[in-house]
Amino acid sequence: MRSLIKKLILVAIPYFLGIANLYSQTLTVSSTNIQVAAASGSTTTFDISSDSYWGVYSIPDWIKLDTVWGNGNHTLVLKVQENPFAFARKADIVVYWLNADWQYFSDIHLSVTQTASAVGLADSVLSIGADAGNSASLSIPFSSYWEIVELPSWLTASNSFGVSATNVTLTATKNPLLAVRSGRFRVRKLTADASYTYATIVVNQTASKTGISTGELTFEAAAGSKLDILVFLGSAFTISELPSWLSTSATSMPGNGVVSFTSSPNNDVFFRVDTFFVSTNTGLKHEVIVKQKPAKAFLSITPSTFNFLENVNTLEVQINSNTNWGLVNFPDWIESNDIFGYTNSTFSLSRKSFEAGRSDTVIAYWFDENKIYNQRVVIVGQGLVLNHKEYSSSFLSISPNPVHDILHIDFSAFNTISKVNILSETGILISSYAGAVSEIDFAALPKATYFLVVYADDEVVTRKIIKK
Structure with a gap:
């Protein structure tokens, strides 16, 4: 949700660049500490004072704003779902704007506190032992319909739904990790207006005495990024279904040991995610999730200046990139609409007429590896030898x-x-x-x-x- 909202804002703002004054860039908010009541539909307001474009992101699903972006002064209305907990819950939302360097600038964090519910869950974190069959209890205080959703595969619940208060027993499988295993699920309650309010519950399972050191590895984007796993299973083991972008120091060992993994480069601007397995001859099979960070985004345009000579009607343009990009705001003497692309591309530009010494500009933009909009000016000329x-x-x-x-x-x-x-x-x-x-x-x-x-x-x- 956060990334989608921010991306929509960043895509929308450039559309208005040609019709609004963006030269001044300041922003203040009326308060950075916002209080709101526990009941469903409770609202409060805060003021944004600005002479620039701005946006709001990092908004949890229990908070709704009347708008998440705008231009100039605005009073935002903040509305909440019912607090399902018997204690106050908090969220940190972020306001950003177009600063004096024409960059999107995040600096103001707003702390939102919702008061405790009179009838709510007493726990948001549960602990369970490492062995198979260990359990924990969750007290459900609701007198209306409720259900448990998004339960991790390593947990089972004695009751997954109900219409009255009860205790739910959560039972775990054995923790395969030599570290605490964490998961989360949600309890959702039907409200009077036929919508749901959600409570997120975190479950921490004690570290196991035998297993693997981690169930997830995250590699850097560059080639040669190296990470290790300690395997302590008390028997021979094998590594299987390794993705092609990873190499390993060993595909099998006769006993406990450390296995190293080395990555090839990730040239894309998004995470890549795969899995492999650590298995024993006794039937144990542990899944390991492997991720690799995105490469830094780049955009190269050749030629760097679009210069039409008197005897040249068409220019070949080559784009080298690993991200989404665009060329927009072409002058009317070029026979082209806005051009958009992803990664490398080659295309032609043609002129309609010739006027020696004429010079205009187009905007080249791209989204970086954090999905942030960037732009620069490209000179477009005629007869500029x-x-x-x-x-x-x-x-x-x-x-x-x-x-x-x-x-x-x-x-x-x-x-x-x-x-x-x-x-x-x-x-x-x-x-x-x-x-x-x-x-x-x-x-x-x-x-x-x-x-x-x-x-x-x-x-x-x-x-x-x-x-x-």
Whole structure:
């Protein structure tokens, strides 16, 4: 739920970039400690004061907000399900916004506390012994319909549903781990409005004296990530059904021992998940879940500047990437709609007309390995027989940067300056100057990131400017 909400917010926001003012980026909330009553449908409010786009995520399923994203000031209504516990429960939700560097910035954590229920479960954590047949008891105080759902496979319940208060006995199989095994299930109660309220119960099973050290391994994305498992079963064992991206120091051993596993690289921007098994000749078979972290997302565009010469109507563009990406906001003289893709791609761009020296921008965006939206500007030009230098040039001197009011520019290394443009980070033209201009006044511009684009001699030089 958390990742889905955040992804929807991040996808929605870029749509509005061309129709709203995003230049100022501040946000405050009226309170970071929110109290709400135990009853179903209880509500409270808090205020967001902002001049930027913002969103809310990390929201548990027992909390509902009237909206999870917006722009500017808003009073949010927070509504809760009934607290199923006889003690207060808490949640931490996060507010983020578009900051002065045009990045999504999470900084404000809101603590939500729901008061205890008069009739609720007394326990949220249970303990069970390591051996098969060990059990624990859970007291159900509800006088309306209830049921147990999502019970781990290693637990059985004496009652899985009912319509009155009772005690439920939970019985475990043997813990295969040399460490505490944890699982969770939920008790859901039917409320007066025919909906359910849920209580999550955690069950911890004591570590076993024989078994394997862990039931789950998580490898780094890079090649050569190495992790070990201690196998202490008191007999010979074998490793089977190992995924192809893992190698092992041993596929079998005559007795107890440590087995090492080494990963090949994960080049994708999502976790990969597999399993293998540790088995003995006495019939024991323990499953081990193996995960590998995602690779760092990248987007490479060739050529880095889309420059149409007079005798060239079509450009071939090559995308090298391992994630979702897009090219949007093409100028109307290019015969292309917005382009979207995943991983590598090659496509053609064609121009409708030719106007020497013309320059525009498009936005290249991509989602990183954390599903966060990123973007950068790509220069699109006609007849620019040049070497476009992005963000830096040893021949162009500017100061100060960051700038508060007056930006000073030294063009002494160039023979001819035809034009100087100031662009927003989304490629919107803020101002344009014909010829060399030694000073540009940023005082009236909001705090943000801008681009200084200088058309000089045989090149276009682009510098990133921070307005503070």
